[in-house]
Amino acid sequence: MIEQRVVEPPQLFEAEKETQFITGSEAVREAIRRANVEMAISYPITPQSESMHLVGDLFAEGYIKEYFRGENEFAVMSSVAGAAMGGVRVFTATGGPGTLRAFEAFSTWAGARLPIVCAFMTRGINSPLTIQPDTIEMAFMLDTGIIMLHAETAQDLHDMILRSFMIAEQTEVHIPVGVFVDGFFVTHTRDKVDIAPADMKLPPYDPYSSPVPVMDMENVPFRQMRDPFVMKSNYVSYSAHASWQQEVMAAAERARKYIHQYLGDLIETEYPDADILLIASGTAVSQSREAMAMARSEGFSVGLVKIKSIRPFPEKEIRELVRNAKAVIVPEFNRVGWLAREIKSVAEDTTKIVAGPRVYGGMTMPPNMIMDEIRRCSI
């Protein structure tokens, strides 16, 4: 283990980087190595397992103080919640069927105001049995109250995980961040990743920055209430529950400025004034970029919008971009087209949005598929 020193977040994020040629899973390890994580809990599922093996290696080397394999994803996400309630910085990861197995737990994380960072290496959901790349689990996660970032590359994955702790742990945010990445395409391929020196790490988490009491019997209040709302059927109890949920949504809204601070804009654009816009997230962005290059070389006016933050969603930015485009194409790696739905929900004129092309079940998306849509939209 390299002796590490705590540095202020900007010092770490802006440090002189070394370029390494590593897998997405290794990029996760390098993020966690520098994140001053105290505890990590794992459970195997492809294509996530390798990341948590590597996080386990960090535990063996001494970078993480506590690590164990739980019994299933629901239990792991519950244990992670217990650890966060106990006031430590905690990390875990899952994907696909694991995400759905744990689903009930995610919906309680935000409500309990836990600043957990969880990576989701997405894959298809049964049935029939599949282990292949697919982003359908993100459709289910949209309304759990967690912040959702979608990485395109190993660099994104590394940066988003490392910086998410700083976003999640702000007192006025203090809700979980899910960093989603397309399994296999990013986790199991090598890419160049710029990484800060390993002798630097983030400042430790201050549990008393939490907007709710840490469950350690070291802070007040130690009695929650005299008259539990759960027992009551009256306006005050309904109102308390409703306002709590509104506050969680407001916390996600307040995260926008920290996402800006640590990860830049919620979207990135190339040729945003073009007639046809390709709007995508995850590796669909990479395929769209290829298609854009092909199209532009053939004289088509095509631009690209990469959405990095799904929750909070860049409503205003997308509304504006859709307003100015003649056509919008939304390529996705899933059956349901959840990103197209999101875009349609904020656009003024939904008729110009093409909800596709979509591939799923593990299929790749040749840029030609997107090119075909570009041609159709240009007629």
Place this chain on the structure above:
Amino acid sequence: MKKDIFQISPGFEDIMPAEYRDLIDNGPFEKNVGVSDLGSFKELLEEHPLCAGCGLALSLRLILASLPNPEDTIIVGSTGCSALAFPQVALHNIHSLFGNQNAVASGLKRALTLRFPDKVKDVVVIAGDGATADIGLDMVLQSWFRQENITTIMLDNEAYANTGGQESGMSPMGTVLNMAPKGKKFPKVSVPELARESGCAYVATVTPAQPKKLGKAVVRGILAARELGPSYIQVFAPCPTNYKFKPNETISKIKLREKEGTYETKEYITAEAQELFARLEEGKK
């Protein structure tokens, strides 16, 4: 926790609720009280919203009065009747979901051990029979397999009482309950035996009909969890509402069942735990 953390700031005494002031002045913190001292200190449970004659409410009062270190005890509960009482308990307590209590407690205990290496933080799971023996059984067992340093207490009222009296794994065979309209087809789950086989250092079945015995089991369970590994205590807490007996018959029902031999109180202590208790209990004398 040091008492000064929750001391009322000077000048604010008059606006704090009377029972909170009472808790500060006369609570069990840093006092080393037990069930025999009930009535001489302010209890951690402020009233409760449970039914008249509820065996679970009585058991909960006795358990809370028995905690050896209330100022550093965190409770993890689960969904069920007891979840209705916990918001009124003056200890940090967690309700996460139905059945995940031992998983939450595993993460919590390890986190507190990291944060307070030189301090004892007791993590005690208190959950119903449905939460422990049915929906959460896998997580209960797995926490025992992993040798987590937590105490698991089951409040066994032999039914899903809060949802309206359905059969649970802990209902006696033959009992007619909701969802068992022809009577339960299999016997009460032997959780104490599962606990013993799964690596618990200390296992006890007790009832509120014998408060001192219950109190001793709670203390032993917590001491074993601190020093050795997981411990399990099963508390028989009959439910007058769903088993249709009068609220003043709760204790006599327990005694009857014990007499019939259908609810046995017993203790299982590993050699290691035996040695630990001998050392600690001797030291106390």
